[in-house]
Amino acid sequence: MLRYVWNRILMIFVTLFLILTINFLLLYLMPGSPFQNPRLTPSQRERIEDKYGLNDPVLVQYGRYMYKVSKLDFGGTIATNTYDDIFEEYIIDRLPLTAKIGGIALIIGTVIGITFGALAAIRRNSWLDNSVTVLGVIGVSIPSFVFAAILQEVFAINLDWLPLFYREANPDIGHSLKDQNLGMIMPIIALSVLPIASIMRYMRTELVEVFSSDYILLAQAKGLSKPAVIFKHAIRNALIPVITIIGPMAINLIAGSLVIERFFNIPGLSNSLVTFTLAKETYATLAINFFYSFMYVTVILIVDILYGVIDPRIRLASNSKLGLIGKLIKSIKRKFQSDNAGGEVNE
Amino acid sequence: MKKVLSILFVLTLAILLAGCKGDKEISGSGMIQDVNVRRAISMAIDKAYYTDTILANESYPADYYIPYNFYGGIGDNGEGVDFRVRAEQVFGDFLPFTKYDMPAGSAESQSPSGYNHYNIEEAKQLWEDSRKRFGIEKDETVVFKMLVHNTASWTSLYDHVKAEIEKNLTGTKIKIISVTFGEKLDKAPTGDFDILFSGWGPDYMDPITYLDLFVTGNGHNNIHYSNPEYDYLINQAKIGAFQGQERLDAYVRAEKILLQDDVALLPIFQSNSVGLRRTQLQNFYTQSVGPDYILKWVSWDTTDDAWAAKEADLKAARIDGDETVLKLLETSKIPDMASFTTTDQVSFYNLAQINEGLMVAGNPQSNEQYLPGMAESYTVSEDGKVYTFTLREDQPWVKSDGTQYNNEVVTAEDFVFAWRKLADPRVASEYSYLLETIGVKGWEIAYEDVTDMTDAEIDTELAKLGVEATGEFELTVTLNTAADYFLGMMSFPSFYPVNEAFYTSLGEDYGKTLTPENLLYNGAYYLSNWDNNGHTLQKSDLYWDKDTVSIDKVIYELVESAEPEVQVQMYLDGDIDSVILRTGALVETYGARSDVRTTGSTTAWYLEFNINNH
Numbered sequence: 001m002l003r004y005v006w007n008r009i010l011m012i013f014v015t016l017f018l019i020l021t022i023n024f025l026l027l028y029l030m031p032g033s034p035f036q037n038p039r040l041t042p043s044q045r046e047r048i049e050d051k052y053g054l055n056d057p058v059l060v061q062y063g064r065y066m067y068k069v070s071k072l073d074f075g076g077t078i079a080t081n082t083y084d085d086i087f088e089e090y091i092i093d094r095l096p097l098t099a100k101i102g103g104i105a106l107i108i109g110t111v112i113g114i115t116f117g118a119l120a121a122i123r124r125n126s127w128l129d130n131s132v133t134v135l136g137v138i139g140v141s142i143p144s145f146v147f148a149a150i151l152q153e154v155f156a157i158n159l160d161w162l163p164l165f166y167r168e169a170n171p172d173i174g175h176s177l178k179d180q181n182l183g184m185i186m187p188i189i190a191l192s193v194l195p196i197a198s199i200m201r202y203m204r205t206e207l208v209e210v211f212s213s214d215y216i217l218l219a220q221a222k223g224l225s226k227p228a229v230i231f232k233h234a235i236r237n238a239l240i241p242v243i244t245i246i247g248p249m250a251i252n253l254i255a256g257s258l259v260i261e262r263f264f265n266i267p268g269l270s271n272s273l274v275t276f277t278l279a280k281e282t283y284a285t286l287a288i289n290f291f292y293s294f295m296y297v298t299v300i301l302i303v304d305i306l307y308g309v310i311d312p313r314i315r316l317a318s319n320s321k322l323g324l325i326g327k328l329i330k331s332i333k334r335k336f337q338s339d340n341a342g343g344e345v346n347e
Numbered sequence: 348m349k350k351v352l353s354i355l356f357v358l359t360l361a362i363l364l365a366g367c368k369g370d371k372e373i374s375g376s377g378m379i380q381d382v383n384v385r386r387a388i389s390m391a392i393d394k395a396y397y398t399d400t401i402l403a404n405e406s407y408p409a410d411y412y413i414p415y416n417f418y419g420g421i422g423d424n425g426e427g428v429d430f431r432v433r434a435e436q437v438f439g440d441f442l443p444f445t446k447y448d449m450p451a452g453s454a455e456s457q458s459p460s461g462y463n464h465y466n467i468e469e470a471k472q473l474w475e476d477s478r479k480r481f482g483i484e485k486d487e488t489v490v491f492k493m494l495v496h497n498t499a500s501w502t503s504l505y506d507h508v509k510a511e512i513e514k515n516l517t518g519t520k521i522k523i524i525s526v527t528f529g530e531k532l533d534k535a536p537t538g539d540f541d542i543l544f545s546g547w548g549p550d551y552m553d554p555i556t557y558l559d560l561f562v563t564g565n566g567h568n569n570i571h572y573s574n575p576e577y578d579y580l581i582n583q584a585k586i587g588a589f590q591g592q593e594r595l596d597a598y599v600r601a602e603k604i605l606l607q608d609d610v611a612l613l614p615i616f617q618s619n620s621v622g623l624r625r626t627q628l629q630n631f632y633t634q635s636v637g638p639d640y641i642l643k644w645v646s647w648d649t650t651d652d653a654w655a656a657k658e659a660d661l662k663a664a665r666i667d668g669d670e671t672v673l674k675l676l677e678t679s680k681i682p683d684m685a686s687f688t689t690t691d692q693v694s695f696y697n698l699a700q701i702n703e704g705l706m707v708a709g710n711p712q713s714n715e716q717y718l719p720g721m722a723e724s725y726t727v728s729e730d731g732k733v734y735t736f737t738l739r740e741d742q743p744w745v746k747s748d749g750t751q752y753n754n755e756v757v758t759a760e761d762f763v764f765a766w767r768k769l770a771d772p773r774v775a776s777e778y779s780y781l782l783e784t785i786g787v788k789g790w791e792i793a794y795e796d797v798t799d800m801t802d803a804e805i806d807t808e809l810a811k812l813g814v815e816a817t818g819e820f821e822l823t824v825t826l827n828t829a830a831d832y833f834l835g836m837m838s839f840p841s842f843y844p845v846n847e848a849f850y851t852s853l854g855e856d857y858g859k860t861l862t863p864e865n866l867l868y869n870g871a872y873y874l875s876n877w878d879n880n881g882h883t884l885q886k887s888d889l890y891w892d893k894d895t896v897s898i899d900k901v902i903y904e905l906v907e908s909a910e911p912e913v914q915v916q917m918y919l920d921g922d923i924d925s926v927i928l929r930t931g932a933l934v935e936t937y938g939a940r941s942d943v944r945t946t947g948s949t950t951a952w953y954l955e956f957n958i959n960n961h
Binding site for chain 2: 033038042043052075082084165263280
């Protein structure tokens with residue numbers, strides 16, 4: 001088991017290295033320059049790019065960057081000195097709020113999703129089941145920013161119950177802590193729509209499958225009461241696959257809340273990824289990308305280890321004669337499987 | 348199966364070939380070098396339709412390069428003259444009798460029209476003649492490549508230009524090559540275009556800031572335009588060979604050569620914006636050059652008459668006892684407050700409130716373009732190359748708590764230090780190009796390869812830069828060539844003073860984002876608060892001209908990338924005091940309100956014809 005874990009961690013390093021390399025090359029190939037001031041003449045621009053080593057051969061630039069990364073220095077912004085160290089001054093600074101809003105949305109999504117998914121499965125083909133199915137399809141297919149716009153229109157502009165967007169408490173400008181908390185309600189609701197819908201649908205499918213299995217029949221035959229069958233046997237078994245999709249979903253909520261953050265003026269992490277990319281701020285873009293990848297592979301590692309703990313067959317496979325590349329392909333495959341589980345459910 | 352596929356393939360190929368037949372496309376890069384072709388294209392575009400119907404924000408259609416409302420120079424009577432007014436006096440013959448209708452409520456009811464005014468008949472005639480001259484067959488389509496950047500707000504303009512040319516000039520096709528802004532900057536110098544979309548706003552208050560672009564060999568001259576007479580006029584004006592009215596007329600002639608004789612440019616429009624602003628706000632006017640506003644001049648009308656009864660709450664919030672407050676919106680965080688490295692409008696704008704250079708941009712309502720700032724007075728040598736500034740001796744350096752820093756005042760050394768930082772190749776400031784623009788002696792150091800030099804050697808080189816403290820309060824600047832717009836540039840933030848001792852104590856952290864304590868202030872305001880929610884400018888009691896400053900506190904709320912509709916909602920809720928209506932729909936909804944204000948801009952938007960860059 002230890003060896004299995006060790007192999008997985010090694011693989012993470014390989015994966016992250018490849019991600020950095022490919023992203024670096026892609027950004028290098030992107031046309032343009034971080035110095036986008038139209039007032040600079042081409043020769044002035046070239047001279048200033050020379051100063052920053054941006055006209056060196058790609059291998060030299062890549063080597064220089066990787067050497068810095070090996071010392072855990074991910075660099076900062078090039079064209080302005082806004083950030084010297086993108087990790088310390090930007091990511092660490094902004095992560096808490098993104099994580100807070102994403103986290104609450106995930107908890108709400110999980111609780112509501114599991115509850116209503118289970119209820120729908122228990123009362124199959126009832127009006128409740130049908131409405132859960134319909135709402136699930138709506139929730140999965142309508143993008144979250146549409147909900148955000150509707151919420152803003154109804155609750156902020158028409159009813160004037162909630163603030164139009166998030167504002168941090170600041171007595172100087174006249175915003176209280178109450179305003180700050182109220183401002184988080186709409187983004188959280190908008191963000192939790194997708195988790196609610198997908199967990200609900202996933203939970204329902206799993207539970208329906210469990211209900212038709214032999215051991216439930218046996219439990220019923222033993223004369224157990226209905227609640228006992230549902231809670232002790234059915235839901236517990238149905239929950240295991242549901243829980244495995246929550247990990248990647250958490251990352252998606254943090255990485256993918258871009259539109260919602262823009263909508264509600266949340267000074268979070270994803271807001272500036274697009275800005276940095278368009279400004280051709282290579283190091284800043286790479287650092288944020290790297291951070292997301294790191295979180296992703298870490299969650300996959302945890303899920304993988306849990307799989308290993310639960311299912312001995314997976315542990316055995318790791319001792320087979322697969323080479324490093326083979327293992328990598330296998331882990332990517334598995335990653336995609338867990339991805340798909342989060343998005344699409346076959347009913 | 349294979350058989351079916353191969354039959355399908357052959358069929359598709361045949362259809363494709365048949366489709367191409369009879370529709371021969373030829374490149375327009377040869378024709379664009381012909382002046383009559385360029386004129387035909389220029390006259391074929393209905394610019395007023397774009398500004399009035401598509402844009403609908405009271406921008407002016409432009410048949411001219413140098414914008415309307417731009418200071419041209421000194422006229423016969425010794426007073427400043429609007430460039431366009433003079434142009435019309437001199438070359439009225441070329442200007443059509445019909446003028447564009449201007450938005451109601453503006454000072455003039457009609458906007459000046461100009462060279463190559465919209466005229467479909469003449470455009471068609473010129474185009475047909477040119478086709479004959481070039482021997483273009485009836486079934487041939489001439490394709491012009493138009494290089495543009497893919498900002499969403501511009502696509503309606505590109506489509507309009509394309510539709511107008513293709514509709515009015517038969518047998519033309521405009522192929523829009525849409526790339527990112529950064530990529531356009533890379534692509535334009537290579538000449539891989541027939542038509543290039545560009546915009547230019549002034550750096551300083553002199554028509555040269557526009558006209559210089561098309562002098563032979565200028566780095567921005569992407570179309571390789573070259574006309575000896577044009578070059579002569581601009582270069583002579585630059586070194587001060589013409590003065591007064593003569594100089595103004597030289598510019599007017601140069602513009603006529605560029606647009607009427609050679610048709611190198613196709614001006615489209617001069618952008619304006621419509622916004623909502625509290626009617627009680629006074630002197631809140633845009634500056635033509637540099638930072639948008641100078642808050643030093645702004646004030647509230649405190650009389651009861653100015654405020655309606657229903658605005659009582661708002662008045663109480665803004666004029667609270669002795670303290671007056673102004674609330675504004677900031678849509679992006681201030682990136683960098685170190686004056687010698689910063690590059691963006693938001694930083695420049697804020698620097699202009701908290702620090703002060705040798706000169707200050709004047710109150711837009713007054714006749715003065717520039718007023719003395721840190722410099723109390725100045726003298727110019729006879730050849731116009733050496734400026735000696737006498738600084739005021741009583742301006743303290745202020746900390747972010749409003750008190751004086753170490754009993755220090757602004758001295759000539761502070762300017763020398765900041766300018767050398769701007770030129771320092773180790774700092775590699777993007778805005779060091781300004782030293783080249785104003786022609787400070789020894790600007791070349793900024794771009795020198797110093798990898799093999801020691802720090803001491805670089806410092807020795809930097810000491811040769813044409814800026815010198817000839818006394819504690821006397822600053823001498825030496826230029827390569829005389830250029831009188833130099834003085835105006837002294838109000839630009841890149842040339843502001845920096846206290847060396849304070850900078851050295853912080854190093855790289857000087858002026859960093861979100862750290863008001865990492866700055867020293869010598870302007871009308873200082874940053875009393877700066878965090879992720881915005882920043883606050885507090886009136887400085889130690890500012891030499893504090894009696895002029897009226898607003899005590901300016902609070903900027905940061906709403907990054909706020910949607911236009913959200914911005915307006917904030918204004919309506921009383922959160923901010925000024926907002927721009929950024930979409931046509933918003934202008935339509937709110938355009939009739941009593942607090943609507945049109946803000947002029949002197950940015951010219953135009954198409955460049957690729958005359959000679961092949």
